[in-house]
Amino acid sequence: MAGKPLHAFWLFFPAAAFWAALVVPLSLFAVLSGTGWPPGLIGAGHGHELVFGFALALIAGYTLGPQPWRILGPLFGLWLAARVSWLLAPDWLVSQLLSPAFALLLARYVVPRFQAAKKWRNKVAGPLILVLCLMALVYFLVRAGLPFPDTRVLLHTAIIGLLLLMTFMGGRIIAPAVAGTLEKKGIPLEARVQPLIEGWLLAILPLAMVCILFTATEILAGLLLLAASLLIIVRVARWKLWHCTDRPDLLVLAIGYLWLAAGAAVTGVHLVAGHALLPALHVIAVGALGTLSCSVMLRLAWQRACRRFPPAWQVLVIAVLIALASVGRYLAGPLPFSQPALLWLAAGAWSLAYLGLFAQLLHLYSAFTKKGKANNG
Numbered sequence: 001m002a003g004k005p006l007h008a009f010w011l012f013f014p015a016a017a018f019w020a021a022l023v024v025p026l027s028l029f030a031v032l033s034g035t036g037w038p039p040g041l042i043g044a045g046h047g048h049e050l051v052f053g054f055a056l057a058l059i060a061g062y063t064l065g066p067q068p069w070r071i072l073g074p075l076f077g078l079w080l081a082a083r084v085s086w087l088l089a090p091d092w093l094v095s096q097l098l099s100p101a102f103a104l105l106l107a108r109y110v111v112p113r114f115q116a117a118k119k120w121r122n123k124v125a126g127p128l129i130l131v132l133c134l135m136a137l138v139y140f141l142v143r144a145g146l147p148f149p150d151t152r153v154l155l156h157t158a159i160i161g162l163l164l165l166m167t168f169m170g171g172r173i174i175a176p177a178v179a180g181t182l183e184k185k186g187i188p189l190e191a192r193v194q195p196l197i198e199g200w201l202l203a204i205l206p207l208a209m210v211c212i213l214f215t216a217t218e219i220l221a222g223l224l225l226l227a228a229s230l231l232i233i234v235r236v237a238r239w240k241l242w243h244c245t246d247r248p249d250l251l252v253l254a255i256g257y258l259w260l261a262a263g264a265a266v267t268g269v270h271l272v273a274g275h276a277l278l279p280a281l282h283v284i285a286v287g288a289l290g291t292l293s294c295s296v297m298l299r300l301a302w303q304r305a306c307r308r309f310p311p312a313w314q315v316l317v318i319a320v321l322i323a324l325a326s327v328g329r330y331l332a333g334p335l336p337f338s339q340p341a342l343l344w345l346a347a348g349a350w351s352l353a354y355l356g357l358f359a360q361l362l363h364l365y366s367a368f369t370k371k372g373k374a375n376n377g
Contacts, residue, residue: 005066006066006072007304008060008065009061009297009304012079013057013300015080016058017355019053019054019083020050021358022351023049024050024351025348026038026087027042028340030045040088040095041087044152045090047285048155049083050289051132051285052103052135053086053099055132055289056079056106056133059106059110059129059132060110062296063110063129075106082095096143096144097140104136107130111126112126125169125172128164128168129165132161132162132165139151153213156277157212159281160205160208163228163263166288166292167205167260168198170256171194171235174254174257175239177253178241181247182240191235191239194235204224204231208224218274221268221271222267224268225267225271228268229265230261232258232264233258236261241254247309248315248316249298249299249312252318256290256291256319257288259291259292260284260288263288266279275334279329279332279336282329286325286350287326290322290350291322297357298318301361301365305364305365305371306364306367314356317356318356321350321352321353322350324345325347329342
């Protein structure tokens with residue numbers, strides 16, 4: 001086993017799902033109980049863990065591919081050490097160093113894989129992932145005394161960075177899957193990746209990331225996000241998804257992609273109107289990230305373990321739970337702890353979705369390993 005490569009998602013996806021399910025209710029408990037425990041989830045702590053813990057674990061699982069244990073073991077061990085140490089002692093220097101150490105090591109293995117691609121469009125994911133990984137280092141530097149930006153603004157920028165990465169990667173997953181489904185039905189799909197729209201999104205969203213850092217350019221950031229939302233909606237409409245009603249897994253992926261449009265639009269409106277950003281950013285971090293991550297993890301695991309797509313009820317239940325979590329968190333508003341019932345509703349729906357996903361991933365991995373032993377025998 002030690003010398004046999006393992007697909008990274010079998011390790012990182014269950015860990016990411018479990019961490020997502022754990023962090024959100026624990027962050028509520030830390031504040032609403034008055035205990036302040038665990039200390040790593042107070043204030044912006046749960047945002048740190050969902051961006052630099054959960055999201056980077058997703059990236060690791062999806063992009064690393066098969067790796068020998070001499071690479072995968074230390075990388076996963078570093079991720080796990082970073083999570084536990086931040087949760088229990090976020091002010092320790094070692095705790096603060098472990099997250100950027102994992103992020104930089106992940107970039108070391110992942111980014112060259114994309115840079116080796118022949119087509120320039122396939123190279124784009126490398127720099128996008130690198131920027132997100134470097135933000136983990138900037139977060140450490142800000143806590144160490146770097147005067148600009150503060151940690152909350154940096155997390156806002158990181159969420160827009162996730163929006164950009166999900167827009168790019170999500171399009172690369174959904175477009176070929178839809179094209180293949182329609183081709184089997186004899187329906188042509190001319191608008192697949194849609195490079196013109198993708199190019200505009202790759203120009204608009206990085207600019208929005210920069211503009212959101214400065215109070216003077218927040219309105220411009222909002223207008224850019226509104227434009228990005230419109231482009232995402234046009235892109236989805238051109239995929240002819242009404243012909244894919246027999247593929248609920250694709251429809252839920254598309255719903256996740258539309259959550260990107262909703263998140264960009266709501267965040268844009270909040271920026272232009274001068275409203276608090278926190279509720280709007282959760283539409284991206286909960287609605288879009290939640291739906292897309294659960295769908296991709298479940299779909300990939302089912303295809304690898306059983307050579308089929310996930311059952312309709314699994315993807316639909318996840319879509320409903322994540323939608324409930326997203327709407328509940330948005331309605332809780334800018335002062336969410338004044339609405340504990342809504343927060344617990346959102347946290348419960350989110351955690352239930354990820355706990356179910358965690359259990360299903362473990363079950364599929366068990367089926368996968370049994371099949372491998374049977375084939376070897």
